[in-house]
Amino acid sequence: MKTLTALSIAAGLLATAAFTLPTEPVRATATGTVSLADLGKVVFDGEKPEVKPLNIEPAKAEGCGKVDTTDQSLLIGEKGGIANVVVTIEVAGATIKVPEKPIDLDQKTCRFEPHVMVIPVGSTVEFRNSDSVGHNVHTFAGKNDSINKTIQPGKAESQKLDKEDRIEIKCDIHPWMNSYLIVANTPFFAVTGADGSFKIDGLPAGEHKAKFWHEKLGKAEATIKVGADGKVEPVEVKMSAEKKAGGGRRK
């Protein structure tokens, strides 16, 4: 268990996507909740598909600087870990602490950073443009208001998001740019890191249903058990490729 704890500290420091960063070392607390713990890993089931880099014509990326052409829609690590999987765990009675400061969603070298982000209901997000070229932020929201605004270099626009939602964000000027912003109605959420692992802080003891979503691979579920002593048995969640793009409406 000690090795596991040590590992999770290391992994926790590495995890860039998880919104809440640890403030204290991981330790089971007296009340039976668990501090930032490695809850498991999401891995790809099946043969690793070939993901081609984005085909961005230089003329269309004028002013973007050096564009990273990695297709972020499916990132699979060496051991099959899938990055950018959204994990949410709903716990009855849990209260959401809305972050006081706005949360940044940046546009840098013509990419949205981060590519996938989870924020709790009621948070304010600040759409920033760190590029030297103009972008627009066009959000396709389900329940929150969709916005479509030009953001000049170095400027930002903010929006408060009050409804549970999954929002796709695009820049119409640079069609390859997209990002997903998940507004979660729970304080317990994470986005998997490059190795597919995920960590969530402060889960109470008991059995929890964790929901997983990935933009290309769809949905999955798993049960996470937190013992009365705060011990967690890490889970391994498998996700596999959907049918080929397009088609399959009846499914």
Next chain:
Amino acid sequence: MADRGDTHYSVSALNKWFLFSSVAILVATVWMLIDDWQRPWKAYQRQFREIELAKVRAEEQVLTAAGALERERELVAQVDNAQRTVDGQTSALAAAKETLRLAKGELWNAIEIAKKRKSAFNWERYIVEEERLKRGDPGHGRESLEAIEKEMNDTAGIQQELEAKKAAAEDAFNSLTRDLDAARKSLSAGTRDLAQVRKRLAQLDPGEMTGPERVADVIRDAPGLDFVKPNLKVNKVVLDNLTFELNFTKKKRIDMCHTCHLGADRQGFELDPQPFTSHPRLDLYLSSKSPHPLKDFGCTICHRGSGEALDFVRADHRPADKAQADEWNREHHWHKQHHWDYPMLAKDFTEASCVQCHKTSMELISADAPVVSQGYQLVERYGCNSCHKIDWFPTKRRTGPSLLNLQAKLSPEFISSWITDPKSFRPTTWMPQFFHLENYAPGETVVKSKYGAGRDIEGREWDDAAIAAIAEFLTDRAPKNALSAIPVQGDAHRGREVMRLSGCFACHNMAPFGESDKVANDLALQARVENQHGPNLRGVATKVTPEWLFHWIKDPASYWADTRMPNLRLSDQEAADITAYMTEDPDGYFKDVPKGWDPKLIAMPDAQMHEVLGEQARWFFARDGRAAVEARLEGEWSDLRRLKIAVGEKLVGNYGCYSCHEIKGMTEMMPIGTELSNWGSKTVDKLAFNFATHEFGLDPNYREGWLTQKLHAPRSFDAKKVLNPTEKLRMPYFGFTDEQVHAIATFVVGLVDDEVQRAKMVPSQDKLALDAGQRAVRQKNCMGCHMVDPGTVTFVDEGGVSRTVAAELQSLSEDQKVPSAHSLAALKADAEKFEATEVTLRVLRPEPDIGKTVGDKIFVPLDKITALGAPRGGDLVRTITDYYYYGLELCDPTKEGDEAFSYVSGASGDEFGVFDADGKLRDHSKEPFDKIRWTFAPPVLWDEGGKLQKDWFFGFLHDVVPLREQLRVRMPSFHYAAGEAEAIADYFAYKSAKEWPANFARALRLSKKWTVAELGQAAGVDPRALVEIENGVQMATRANFGKLLAYAQASAFQARASVNPTFEAQATRSAAYLQGRRAAEPTHLALGEAVAVKGVNCFQCHFRVGQPPQADPIAWAPDLNRVRERLREDWVRDWLVNPAVVYPGTSMPANFAANPPAYQEQYPNSSNEAQVRVVLEWLYNFDRIYMTSRN
């Protein structure tokens, strides 16, 4: 008196006679009075009074239960209190009154003095000026004049002081009684309902009356006295303009129907029995606010019947059916009034009467008169008016395709089988069946040949021979003109995508013939509304040749000048691809034919054919004389082909084929059917019922039944009659449904003589434009592609109030890519699938009642949604988005379950995607719905008149230029009849202008978050008028809108996404304007360019004079060089400020919404508004700017 004997008559006998006759006259008079007094309508009126009384009492009880009496007591107590206060201040009040009186007096004095001094001054000035002129000394008398002027001005000062004093005295007096006045006002306002009920009770309820009133109430209606001021009296309206013909004279209508139908024009009697029931549509008829008030229209102009009759039978009431007729007969001795030519219309035919006044507004009444409108449209679609002249009918086109080059399209086998029974190939065709109908029944003798000397010729062989003759004649008249070969090799798979994305399925469908439980999820496979505009394309590859198909798709008008099919400006390759897709038919649609369809020539031995056709020649050429006919039969007609052609021509003439089809040499022939222009005024005795009264139980007193039978079975009136072939009925069988028959019959019954010339509706210019435009929009099927009006959603809100808002559904879940179709059934099915209980709606028009505006989202529990009103048009939007997301769904009925369904896309290979306009295959299936919808589907036309400059729109319709280069779907080049394109441009302009004030008023109120009363007070407009403006009432708008507009401008309100009411010309280009602007801001055009090009960077997405932007087609936007001529400036301003309130979901971002404002580098110290202004000027002077910057 004793008989004195000096008269020739016996006085005593005379006295007896006198007594007797006096008594008799007295009795008769009394009898007359009583009989008159007891007329049935009085009984109805008494009964109605009882009903009314009961209602008022019930109302009183409701008010009482709601605490109205307590409230009244409270208010009265308040008044009393206030009164006491005032009473307690008697001396103060008297003092104030006295002060006021004195102040008034002083003021009056001052005013009089001022008047005098002013006239004195004027007199003095006149004298002095005259003196000055005489003496030539301008300084003369200055002092005296100035002295008098000073005196006058002093008085004016005093007057002002006194006025203030009087006002103060008034205030002082009023302040003492203010509370009392307010209390009185709230008493009368708070007890208005109660007072009304009491007033009515006093009139109706004997229990509420004083003794003398009660006596008067009885005496009023006493026999012999009821001429003074009776309660029971005949109600009548005299309609000077609505005459009708009676014995060859035009007579005013006098309608007395509401003597008995007492509740007809009033609300609240909906559930009471006849004759008291409220009219079901008081919003449209009878009520004083409706467009057809009782006092101007009466009843019989619509219902017919005898308006002056005060008796159930004489009014010529119309029973709904036989059972009701019998019942009426028992109760009222009812029978049809045989000598009254205008029997009441059957209840379900009343809409027929709309036609007599609404000939120039048939499109506009379609929502309120759906049946007669449907009839009108069916007459147009089926071309009834081609054979049956209707003099005013606006559409005169031939409904069938031209036959001038028939052989290039069809095989002889197809022609024969098609003429025999068109529906056996295409069940939905509007071509009717002419042959093998009941008056030429198989096995029944049509004639005994050779003038009665030969054999019996039976119906089947007669008609078969006729079909062969017609087919021969038609092909003879259309010699084979071989079409040129298809110039390029087509590709079926590419053709599938071209056909789908070009927009063919906006007008055509491919619905399967029978019911099938296995059909792909494809709108093109459902017969919907707009996609039935053109024929169902199933089986069409078995019908026509590939060459014909290619040329038809390329340019339909070259084959049929009058066709509704437009030119899509397809390239040879595209047309060849579609042709290949249809003829190779990889998906199994275009070679699918109904069971039993087997095109073949008429099979009949030549000898028999010659014999039968020879007999037909004897009848149709009878006028040439027997000898001549026999000679030709022996001579030239011994050649069967020539006989066929000769008889075929007669048959085509006899059946009037040329009325619907263009046939060489027959274009000028007269139609063969009975004229219908005033069929509804023809008296019933002129209709040939023949044996139909016995055969089908038709009532010979009424026309509706006759017409219905005629439309269902046109030839059935020949039953049991002995007729020769030239006398038999010729009208073909259309296979109308009951609903269609009813609709057409309703329309035809409404075709009456114009009895109402003077009262005929004279629509205003905008109504005429809307009507003509709506017809053109319908006939060109604009709604196949474009959504002309958004759909509505009706739901019950949290307060239990039902709301209807213009809105569109959003996805029910993050996993639902495309929102549900706009129907309650589809929504419920999807909600079940996605386990959704709440529906998100996006509002599409300002909705002040719920405090939302365009683009806002609202959330409604699924079970609170009561109705979804379909949007007008736009099915193709879904067809196209479906294709981008899923490709084409195909169904193989031989397989089971999910195995049966497969998906193909344009590439048809492994790679999924759609070919973009730049020729590259791209997969857009992961794009958000709004992006696909607003980028690749046909644009919405919600406010097109508010957006486009009418002249440009008109030109565009005639000469289409591609505006959105990324679209694969084509705006067709239509062939417009004279005035049609203009009508469409006018239609959208008027539509937007008409909706504008209502939207403006709502948006204004919404922006302030005010109630009607609050806005009314601020703007100085009667709140009731405001409500009417918001409801689009023209009168209120015309009277009050100016004030509202002035207020809006004063309070710096700018309407978003709407039209400037003045529709004024563009000013930004005028020389004077530019000069003024240059003076104020010398570089304003350069600033505009800097903000637009360097700041916003418009050309990242927008075309620049034909030069595509760098971005992919999904980001393409229209060429900015068209803005100046195409778009209205006010619209562009709104668009620049906030595109999402114009088109929620558009890819155009809000470029001028940053806070603090952006683009300071390009335009230092500028506000967002200033930036919009310079960009607007740049756009409207784009030609100048662009030229300079290119140089």
